[in-house]
Amino acid sequence: MSSWKENPILTVEHLTMRFGGLVAVDDLSFEVGRSDITALIGPNGAGKTTVFNCVTGFYKPTEGRITMNRSNGQSYLLERIPDFQIAHHAKVARTFQNIRLFGGMTVLENLMIAQHNKLMKDSLFSIGGIFGISSFRKSEKASVKKATEWLERIDLIDRADDPAADLPYGDQRRLEIARAMCTNPELLCLDEPAAGLNPRETQDLNGLLRSIRELDKTAVLLIEHDMSMVMEISDHVVVLDYGVKISDGDAAFVQNDPHVIAAYLGVDDDEVDEAEAEAKVANAEGVKS
Amino acid sequence: MEYFIQQLINGVTLGSIYGLIAIGYTMVYGIIGMINFAHGDIFMVGAFIALITLLAVVAMGITFLPLVLLIVLIVSMLMTSVWGWSVERIAYRPLRGSFRLAPLITAIGMSIVLQNFVQVVQGARVKPLPPQITGGITIMEKDGFLVQLSYMQILIIVTTVLLMAGFTMLINKTSLGRAQRACEQDQKMASLLGVNVDRTISLTFVMGAALASVAGVMFLLYYGVIDFYIGFLAGVKAFTAAVLGGIGSLPGAMLGGLLIGLIETFWSGYFSVEYKDVAAFSILAIVLIFMPSGLLGKPEVEKV
Known part of the structure; x- marks a missing residue:
C-alpha cells in the first residue's frame, strides 16, 4: 500500500x-x-x-x-x-495559489525564462546572443521548440505572442504549469x-x-x-x-479515516476516539466474517 | 533657420550623452526599484579612467587616433564596469531586503565616497585635454553663418545610436535581457525558475556602468575638461531625463535624454545660458504634473 x-x-x-x-x-x-x-x-x-x-x-x-x-x-x-x-x-518547480506569471512578457517568453540557465550557459552569458554565436542560436531554437511543444499540449499555441496578462484565468493557470515544467x-x-x-x-x-x-x-x-x-x-x-x-x-484510506472526517466536519476529540473504537470493532468483525 | 539647425545638432549631441547615462538609472530602477545616486559619479570615474588611459596610451607611443580611441573606450568600459559592480556589491546588495530608504542613503554615501576619492587621488584641479578630434563638415552656409557638424559630434551620435541599438537587442532578444525583464516583474518567481537574481542585478549595474563610461569618454573628448565634480550635474540631468521619459522604460530614457539635451541647448541658444538648467527642470515639473509616470512610462495599475 x-x-x-x-x-x-x-x-x-x-x-x-x-x-x-x-x-x-x-x-x-x-x-x-x-x-x-x-x-x-x-x-x-x-x-x-x-x-x-x-x-x-x-x-x-x-x-x-x-x-x-x-x-x-x-x-x-x-x-x-x-x-x-x-x-x-x-x-523542484512550483506554482502559486495566486497566479504569478510575468504579465508584461509574452506567453512564449514566459516559457523561455524557465529555460534560462541552459541558454545563459550556451550563449556565454548573452555575449553570444548579441553576436549571434551558432551554439546560442541552436540552443535558443531548441528552447523555442520545447516551449512550442508545451504550448501545443496546453492548447495555447495560437496565443504564443500575446502578453501573458491578457490570457483568461484558466489559460493562465495552465501556462503556469507549463512554465514550471519547462525548468x-x-x-x-x-x-x-x-x-x-x-x-x-x-x-x-x-x-x-x-x-x-x-x-x-x-x-x-x-x-x-x-x-x-x-x-x-x-x-x-x-x-x-x-x-x-x-x-x-x-x-480511499484517507476518506474513511475518522480523524480526517472530524477535522473537516469539526467534532470533539472524544467523538473521534469513539468513532475510532467503532471502526476498530467493525474491522475486527469484518476480519472474523 | 541655420541657427536652429546648429542648435539642433548641438542638442542631439548633448542629449546622446544624457541618454547614455539615463539608461543606467532607468535599468537599475526597473530591476530593484532604487535610484542609484552614485551613477553620475560612475560616469565621472569613467571619464577619469579614459583620461588616464589616453595619456598612458599616447605615452606608450601609439598615435594612430582610431586605435587610441578604441583602446580608451574598451579600457574605460571594463574598468568602470568593475567600479559599478563593486558599488553594487559593497553598498547595495547587503541592504537588499532592508527598508526602502536604506539603499538610497548608501547610494548618496557612495556618490560622496567616489567624488572624494577622485578628488584626493587625482587632485581637485580641472583636468584639461586638448581636442583630439578636430574638423567637421559644413552642412550649409548663409550670410557667413556656418552650420557645422563636427567629426566629434558625428562620433558621439553614431556611437550612441549603435550602443542603444545593441542594448535594445540585448534586452529584447537574449536570455540575459529576458531574465532582467523577469526580475523586474517578480524577482522571487524568477529565482524559483532558476534565474540567479543577484547575478542578474549585478550584470545590470555592470551594463549601466559601461554605458555611463562611454558617456564619460564622449564628455571628455567633447568638452576637453573634467573634474571630480562633473558627475553631480550630469547625473542629476540624466536622472531628470530618465524620469521625464518614464523611469523604468528604456526607450523612455533615450527619449528623455534627447529632450533634456535639446531643451538645454535651445534655451541657451535663444534665451539665456544662465537659466538653461531652470528650463530643463521646469519642463520636467510640467510634464510630471500632467503625466505622472513620464512620457513613455507605464502607469502602475494594481489589480484588486
Missing part, C-alpha cells in the same frame, strides 16, 4: 516552522513517491502552503530536514540551498491548481497532471481543496490540520 515509502523522491522529516509564537507546521514527516501524484490537503490554515514554502526555499524551516532524491542518485537538502538552485540543481523538474509542486476553474477545466487539468506523471515522469505534489479532484487523481494523500499530520495513505 505505501509504495511511496520505498523510493521517495522527496522526504520531509520532522519539519517545524514557527512564526514567532505561532507554530504553523509541527513536527511533520511524510514522503512523496517518485511516480505518484501526492495531494496535501487540510482545512484552511492547516499549514499546507507553509510546507510548500519550506520545500521551495521561500522559508527557512525552524527545524527539520527536507531531502530531494534526484533520479540520478544525487540528494539535496532543500532547506540549505539558495532558492534559485532549487529549480536549477534540485529540479525540467523532477518534482512539480502545485498550490491549488484547480482553484477558480470550472468543472470542465478541472477535468482537463486532471488529464494534464496525469500526462505529466506518465509522459514526463515527473512526480506531482499538490495542494487542493477540490476533494473530488483530489480523490480522483491522487495516488497518495497527506492530511494536515493545525500543522500536524492527521492522516497519510491512499485516497
